[in-house]
Amino acid sequence: MSISTKCESYPVISGGDGSYTEIEYQRNTTDNKSQENVRVRVPFAVETEQTTFMTNTSTNCGPGCSTVKACETAAKDPWFYSCNTTVDPVTNDTIAEHEVPELVRLLAAHAIALQGFSVNSTLSNSDLQYQVYPSQSPLGTSLQGMVQAMELTMSRFAAGAIAMVANVNSDIVVDRLPPTKGSSLNVDHWDYVWFVLLPLSHFSFCLVWLLLSWLQRWPFLGRSYVHGKGAACYGGWREFWRD
Numbered sequence: 542m543s544i545s546t547k548c549e550s551y552p553v554i555s556g557g558d559g560s561y562t563e564i565e566y567q568r569n570t571t572d573n574k575s576q577e578n579v580r581v582r583v584p585f586a587v588e589t590e591q592t593t594f595m596t597n598t599s600t601n602c603g604p605g606c607s608t609v610k611a612c613e614t615a616a617k618d619p620w621f622y623s624c625n626t627t628v629d630p631v632t633n634d635t636i637a638e639h640e641v642p643e644l645v646r647l648l649a650a651h652a653i654a655l656q657g658f659s660v661n662s663t664l665s666n667s668d669l670q671y672q673v674y675p676s677q678s679p680l681g682t683s684l685q686g687m688v689q690a691m692e693l694t695m696s697r698f699a700a701g702a703i704a705m706v707a708n709v710n711s712d713i714v715v716d717r718l719p720p721t722k723g724s725s726l727n728v729d730h731w732d733y734v735w736f737v738l739l740p741l742s743h744f745s746f747c748l749v750w751l752l753l754s755w756l757q758r759w760p761f762l763g764r765s766y767v768h769g770k771g772a773a774c775y776g777g778w779r780e781f782w783r784d
Contacts (some may be wrong), residue, residue: 542628546629546691550688551622551623553613564580566579591613594610595612595654595671596669599755605627605629605647606626609654618683618685639776649702650699656670
């Protein structure tokens with residue numbers, strides 16, 4: 542199964558030091574001809590140099606896909622991220638036990654922002670979940686708007702959630718062959734392949750031709766007896782007899 546994340550990052554121009562419950566960031570308009578300011582409320586005021594991941598568990602962006610937003614507070618360079626994480630179904634599965642339910646995939650996509658219980662916030666939304674990570678932790682390190690780094694962080698966390706679910710699940714017995722890692726052959730230079738195959742085919746043809754030429758120099762006259770009911774062959778003539 543594959544996990545992918547697509548993020549967009551916006552510089553925060555107001556409230557990004559962590560002391561406000563509302564921030565304002567700047568983004569391009571739909572036609573990309575100008576910029577607009579967008580105000581967003583956050584669950585609560587946090588200290589500076591922290592990253593808050595937020596998600597709404599009642600919404601999704603497709604099967605196994607969730608939208609997670611992150612507010613990276615800083616005294617000088619705060620950022621806001623909006624990301625969609627998608628956990629795809631298992632590929633090459635043959636039985637039901639190989640599959641991962643859609644709810645589990647959605648859980649993994651939300652996981653980085655989940656606390657596992659109802660949370661308190663300034664927003665009156667029981668479906669809101671958020672998680673705060675300090676800058677000293679790998680998940681709270683300031684990325685300064687680098688979307689590739691944020692995409693990698695969220696995808697790795699979702700993969701870890703899937704691995705943990707598999708680890709804590711009770712074992713079951715499946716009367717089938719276990720899945721194995723496949724392999725594929727990629728040929729980049731077919732001219733090298735023909736360079737090897739053509740001489741081999743010519744050598745095989747010449748060897749067969751020489752063998753047939755040598756065999757034609759030796760006459761073979763067969764004579765055989767079959768006891769009981771049988772036949773005797775003399776240079777191509779056949780006689781039948783009985784004992």
